[in-house]
Amino acid sequence: MNSRLAGRLRRASPARARREPVAPFEGFALVPSVAVAVAFGLVLLPSQRNDPLFLALAAVAGAATVAAALGARRFPRATAYGMPLAYMLMVAFLREAEGGASSGFAGLFLVPLIWLALLGSRAALATGLAALAAAQLVPFLVWGAPAYPPSSWRGGVVLTAVAAIAGVTILGLHSATRRRAVENERLYAAASRWSRRLESLNEVGNALVTETDLERLLELIVDRLRALLDARLVRLLLPAGGGELRCAASSGEEADAAGAPRPLRVPLVVHDRRIGVLDAYPRDGGGFSADDVRLAETFAARAAVAVDLSERVERDVVRRVVDAQERERRRIARELHDETGQTLTSILIGLKGLEDAAGAESLRAVAALRSAVVAALRGVRRIVVELRPKALDDLGLVPALERLAESVSEQTGLAVEFIAEPLGDRLPSEVESALYRIVQEGLTNVVKHAAASRASVVLARSGGALRLVLEDDGRGFDAERRPAEGFGLQGMRERVQLVGGRLAIASGAGAGTSLLVEVPLR
Amino acid sequence: MLIVDDHAVVRTGLRLLIDAEADLETVGEAGSVEAALTSAAGCRPDVVLLDVVMPERSGIDGIPALRQAFPAARILVLSMEDNPGYVRKALAAGASGYVLKEAVDTEVVRAIREVAAGGRYLQPELGARLVAAEAARRPAKEGPLSPREREVLRLIALGHTNPEIAAKLHISVRTAETHRASIMQKLALQTRAEIVHFAIAEGLLEAPEREHGRPPTP
Numbered sequence: 001m002n003s004r005l006a007g008r009l010r011r012a013s014p015a016r017a018r019r020e021p022v023a024p025f026e027g028f029a030l031v032p033s034v035a036v037a038v039a040f041g042l043v044l045l046p047s048q049r050n051d052p053l054f055l056a057l058a059a060v061a062g063a064a065t066v067a068a069a070l071g072a073r074r075f076p077r078a079t080a081y082g083m084p085l086a087y088m089l090m091v092a093f094l095r096e097a098e099g100g101a102s103s104g105f106a107g108l109f110l111v112p113l114i115w116l117a118l119l120g121s122r123a124a125l126a127t128g129l130a131a132l133a134a135a136q137l138v139p140f141l142v143w144g145a146p147a148y149p150p151s152s153w154r155g156g157v158v159l160t161a162v163a164a165i166a167g168v169t170i171l172g173l174h175s176a177t178r179r180r181a182v183e184n185e186r187l188y189a190a191a192s193r194w195s196r197r198l199e200s201l202n203e204v205g206n207a208l209v210t211e212t213d214l215e216r217l218l219e220l221i222v223d224r225l226r227a228l229l230d231a232r233l234v235r236l237l238l239p240a241g242g243g244e245l246r247c248a249a250s251s252g253e254e255a256d257a258a259g260a261p262r263p264l265r266v267p268l269v270v271h272d273r274r275i276g277v278l279d280a281y282p283r284d285g286g287g288f289s290a291d292d293v294r295l296a297e298t299f300a301a302r303a304a305v306a307v308d309l310s311e312r313v314e315r316d317v318v319r320r321v322v323d324a325q326e327r328e329r330r331r332i333a334r335e336l337h338d339e340t341g342q343t344l345t346s347i348l349i350g351l352k353g354l355e356d357a358a359g360a361e362s363l364r365a366v367a368a369l370r371s372a373v374v375a376a377l378r379g380v381r382r383i384v385v386e387l388r389p390k391a392l393d394d395l396g397l398v399p400a401l402e403r404l405a406e407s408v409s410e411q412t413g414l415a416v417e418f419i420a421e422p423l424g425d426r427l428p429s430e431v432e433s434a435l436y437r438i439v440q441e442g443l444t445n446v447v448k449h450a451a452a453s454r455a456s457v458v459l460a461r462s463g464g465a466l467r468l469v470l471e472d473d474g475r476g477f478d479a480e481r482r483p484a485e486g487f488g489l490q491g492m493r494e495r496v497q498l499v500g501g502r503l504a505i506a507s508g509a510g511a512g513t514s515l516l517v518e519v520p521l522r
Numbered sequence: 523m524l525i526v527d528d529h530a531v532v533r534t535g536l537r538l539l540i541d542a543e544a545d546l547e548t549v550g551e552a553g554s555v556e557a558a559l560t561s562a563a564g565c566r567p568d569v570v571l572l573d574v575v576m577p578e579r580s581g582i583d584g585i586p587a588l589r590q591a592f593p594a595a596r597i598l599v600l601s602m603e604d605n606p607g608y609v610r611k612a613l614a615a616g617a618s619g620y621v622l623k624e625a626v627d628t629e630v631v632r633a634i635r636e637v638a639a640g641g642r643y644l645q646p647e648l649g650a651r652l653v654a655a656e657a658a659r660r661p662a663k664e665g666p667l668s669p670r671e672r673e674v675l676r677l678i679a680l681g682h683t684n685p686e687i688a689a690k691l692h693i694s695v696r697t698a699e700t701h702r703a704s705i706m707q708k709l710a711l712q713t714r715a716e717i718v719h720f721a722i723a724e725g726l727l728e729a730p731e732r733e734h735g736r737p738p739t740p
Contacts, residue, residue, distance in 0.1 A: 337575060337602060338529070341602050341623070342529040342531060342532050343531065345529075345532050345535070345602075345623045345624075345626055346529070346531040346532050346534070346535040348535075348623075348624070348626050348627050349532070349535030349536060349538065349539050349626055349627060350535060350538075351627065352539055352626075352627035353538055353539070353542065355627075356542065370627070374624050374625075377602075377623065377624040378624055380602075381602055381604065381624070384602075389605070390575060390603060391603065391605040391607055391608065394580065394582075394607075394608070395605060395607035395608065395611065396607075398607075399605055399606065399607025399608075400605070400607075402605075402606065402607070402655055403604070403605045403606070403607070406651065406654070417719070417722055419722045454719070456718055456719060456722055458679060458680065458718065458722065460680055462677070462680050462682070462690075463690065467680045467681060469679070469680060469681040469718070471714075471718055504681075511713065512713070512714075514681060514714065516681040
């Protein structure tokens with residue numbers, strides 16, 4: 001669509017067509033008056049048979065024409081019909097005054113008719129034609145017969161007929177053109193709307209493949225949608241954990257959303273699962289059409305794909321990192337256990353033999369060596385358990401946690417109570433690893449930051465889910481200075497999400513902290 | 523004695539240690555449970571000294587097979603693992619004793635004699651740990667609370683909010699709040715942490731979840 005065509009179509013806008021027949025007056029109102037002046041100058045004044053009466057009447061009608069033209073701005077509709085009438089009367093009187101059959105008058109009659117026809121108003125044209133017909137009758141009505149010969153007034157009748165046909169034809173052509181222009185405008189608007197939509201969708205589609213930053217992609221989506229819907233504000237909300245939504249991307253005026261009309265809300269759906277919503281707020285007094293809703297749904301579907309993809313990639317990366325980490329820890333733990341542990345064990349046995357053979361002096365040295373080796377062996381065992389307790393693989397989550405709670409108590413003096421409901425079957429190893437690491441990390445946090453004297457770890461089934469509650473009686477923290485994602489919380493959250501669970505944390509200054517993990521059991 | 527351990531150095535050391543005692547003698551050694559079952563099948567040990575963590579089959583898993591192969595022998599587990607779960611599992615599988623490797627030089631000989639004489643031997647600190655673990659599994663007692671209140675208490679301890687409790691027990695949120703208030707008042711508890719500790723102490727968290735909406739029959 002080139003710009004010239006666009007310009008033409010814009011000029012022929014339906015809004016302007018609706019304002020007719022009033023508008024052209026403003027530019028062309030004085031055309032008939034100028035024509036009259038020309039008639040006076042060229043046709044009338046050289047004539048020999050001027051009749052002062054008719055000249056006077058023509059002057060009055062001419063003045064009325066000018067007055068009507070001048071009043072066009074204030075009384076457009078009255079002028080549209082009044083001025084041609086006054087003009088025709090003027091021409092009729094002029095013809096009487098001239099008393100002849102000068103063919104120049106034919107042209108004068110046609111001027112307002114063509115003009116009226118161009119206005120495109122059927123009523124205005126009819127009025128003009130009636131005025132023309134009346135002008136022919138004036139001499140008969142006033143004086144019984146015109147001053148000019150019959151051939152001339154017959155000519156007037158023919159003229160009226162010709163003017164009528166010409167007027168109707170022009171009117172027809174004119175309105176057809178206008179209709180076409182209106183239709184063109186409508187088609188163009190629709191086409192450009194669709195082309196804009198396609199462009200935006202295409203842009204979003206390309207970005208889906210090439211844009212790696214989810215935030216920028218979502219910004220693009222809300223931006224384009226807002227432009228297409230001509231909305232005041234478009235926002236994309238994603239779950240923020242704890243059942244709340246956070247704004248992931250927005251475009252438009254964020255202010256006074258409170259008093260705003262209810263937004264159009266479209267869900268982001270992936271595999272029958274709602275993963276977020278797209279809100280579009282209309283402008284004041286505006287609304288959205290069914291078309292707009294469909295468009296918003298299309299954009300929401302694109303956004304859903306993007307969010308889902310990014311989450312999957314993220315989960316995949318986290319899973320691989322976590323798997324690799326566990327594998328590596330397991331390997332190191334095994335090596336420590338097998339190599340270092342067994343070597344220390346054999347040294348211990350060797351020391352025993354040495355002790356039996358040693359003299360009294362060496363005995364003390366052997367005893368010191370022995371206690372060093374025992375300490376090393378214990379150290380190895382502690383590190384092995386921290387890295388990856390064998391019990392977690394062999395015995396399951398509950399015995400592993402039992403021992404963890406106990407060793408934290410032994411090593412730090414924090415009283416850790418661990419209570420678990422018998423879980424029956426073993427849990428998936430991914431879940432066991434995740435929960436074990438969370439308790440490990442959580443207890444480390446309690447020891448490091450909470451200044452607590454007691455902590456409890458509770459593990460039980462509730463409904464179709466496994467719930468883990470880790471609480472302490474420490475100093476807690478305010479919602480304000482909440483260590484948002486510090487203290488390894490981010491890592492814990494990721495591990496929980498990997499196994500499809502959720503993590504919540506509650507605390508208040510001086511009220512301790514409780515960490516809740518819920519993992520659905522399949 | 524039959525020594526089953528996947529580390530040759532440890533086996534050698536143990537053999538030296540045992541053979542140094544006048545009344546003890548090593549009759550065989552094996553690097554795995556399977557090897558013990560095949561190559562050592564001919565010997566008739568009184569005691570099998572068994573490692574837990576070994577490639578292929580773990581020592582504990584091999585106990586039943588070893589007992590079958592050497593019906594006269596007592597089994598003494600020697601391991602680096604100090605998790606009470608292993609101890610419990612080994613004893614349940616038919617082991618007569620459990621000793622940690624860090625006490626190999628001081629305890630093993632005593633343990634072998636004890637076990638060979640028909641007794642049982644648990645390294646003292648392991649025994650204490652086992653008792654502590656068992657003590658944590660106290661049965662629930664009836665307190666001043668109604669059965670429904672005990673149920674609510676359990677859910678509170680599990681971190682459920684009032685609306686969640688209401689939904690689970692098919693009661694209104696107001697009723698759940700009333701239960702919570704009444705529990706706090708009856709037990710003179712003030713914070714959630716206190717509730718949790720009470721619930722733990724009462725063993726409420728180990729009660730399997732009951733059918734919703736039906737009080738238990740006394």
